[in-house]
Amino acid sequence: MTFRKWAVRIVLFAGGLVLSLVVLTFLAVQIQQQTLRWHAERLSADMHQIRLYQSTWADAQRLMHRWGAWGHYDGSCTAESCEYEIEMDSITHYNPRIPRHDWLDWLLRHDRLNLYQWFGGRGSAFRASFTVHDGTIWRESTAIGVSVPRRRIRTGNNDDFEWSLSVGAVSYQRLHRTLGQFGVFMGDFEDELAKHPYYKVGRPDGCEINCQIAVAYYSTHTPSAEIERLTSYDFSCFTRFNPCAQIVDLLPAAKEWHLYDNPYDSSPTVPIPPPRPESSVSLPKPRPPIPCSSIPIWAQARDARYVLAVEALSTEVVKNHDDYGDSHREVAMIRVVGSLKESAPWLPGVIVSAGPLYWHSDASEDEHLVPGRRYIVFAIGNDRRDQMITKDSPISFERCGLQEDTPEIRRELEKGFAQNDTLNP
Template identity: 65%
Template structure:
């Protein structure tokens, strides 16, 4: 597997080059054997030896466990433009946060309960009117930022974790799992920025 990250200032032509896959790998008689066959742009990265599957660059020794406690805190979510979020996420929902009881949070104090108002991007499994358990997910010991808290009685835009890796299929009965920067206030300004990102979204549906 290879993951390519690029800046929000990356020229469109470069983004297209970095995401131009050779999908004939899936249909040709002899399947592709290397990442660079599927993603030609990765040839210059020298990820793998020509005839072996081992990395060409030696794997560094594992860090002592104590060093993980000193890992830098990620940059503020406010440093990521709203339109960039909207362009890259799979689902975007407008939700209303409902009150929770002690029983609701008995096993998960960080859980919130929301009513789905509408889906703003592609159709999501959670239908309008559905009441769904919601929590932050996949951030280890890094808590959500203060601005990322779901406050009862308010409306928010949320970016649920989708089933992009296909190992955790999302259905209408699934809880909404949020990344660290997955919550925004539902304001006219935010919605205008969302529309800018939706307009840039890659329409390729492999």
């Protein structure tokens, strides 16, 4: 009888100890996730208070003082020039600036039952940065990332890789890629500007198997309300037991972007997508292009590097035939009258050929130049990474990169030029 009592006591003690450890672990995981969410929400609210070109060095110092425990800068940080970054992460997210504990890494590495995820743990991170130039804040960015839990036993195979979601927003003076922005997912086409002239969105082509990534690139002159909408992240993704599984869960504004709408791609909610119908294997029929008149000229002027005034001298239609069918483009000989933005390789008075970058199969897509008339050309400069531009190079332009030279167009150009500054990008 005595043995039975002792056995019962030992079992109860062991059970109580295990239960206590489970409860304490659960509380520890929840406290760190809730604390991270609390800090991230307040940092996001502080970033929403920034007004580019208006917030001062004193405002930046207040942010650095408040978030100094998570912030850092490289080199010097003065009112003349300072790039400051703030990063806060969950315990599972790697941050090279925060010392790691070997015992914690060991526990996470050997968590074969994924208890951390079952208890509400997420690989979570929130980053924010701002750039001070000449006494005011000129640039800012934010980004949020979270893992999508599996909640199943690890196998030790490649199947153990987690899904991850990441969405961010970055300010630029020009919404166009340059040589120094190789990793930017911003499209070079201007059709997006017809829908929202102050920002473009993008995603990497290869992020389909176990991740979703989206980035909004917005002009430094975007209205404050629009910036707040583009950066109103849902931080409940850090703490929800029903996990966020799509980009739109992290950022509701991303719903209108349709970056991951393909029903035949895998996702956290559809790990094995349905097979593609035979009819969908071939390339879909392209949508009709947006009329150039729908794209604000001031937005094109803001984003272009080279804006030239030219006079058309002669034109010629060049035809091409290949496996994809017949195509053509109109090539003109032009005289450069002058550069309206920054200095261009093409000097005033030089005569060069000019034409659209791409071949057309439909004559309605042509942008015609009439000999004797003057035009504004948004010339492709170093925004393309596969060519060098010299004074003798032909002038190429994207679709909608040609406008008649009129006083009204000139006023729109000046409106766009006024939104550029001296800090790149």
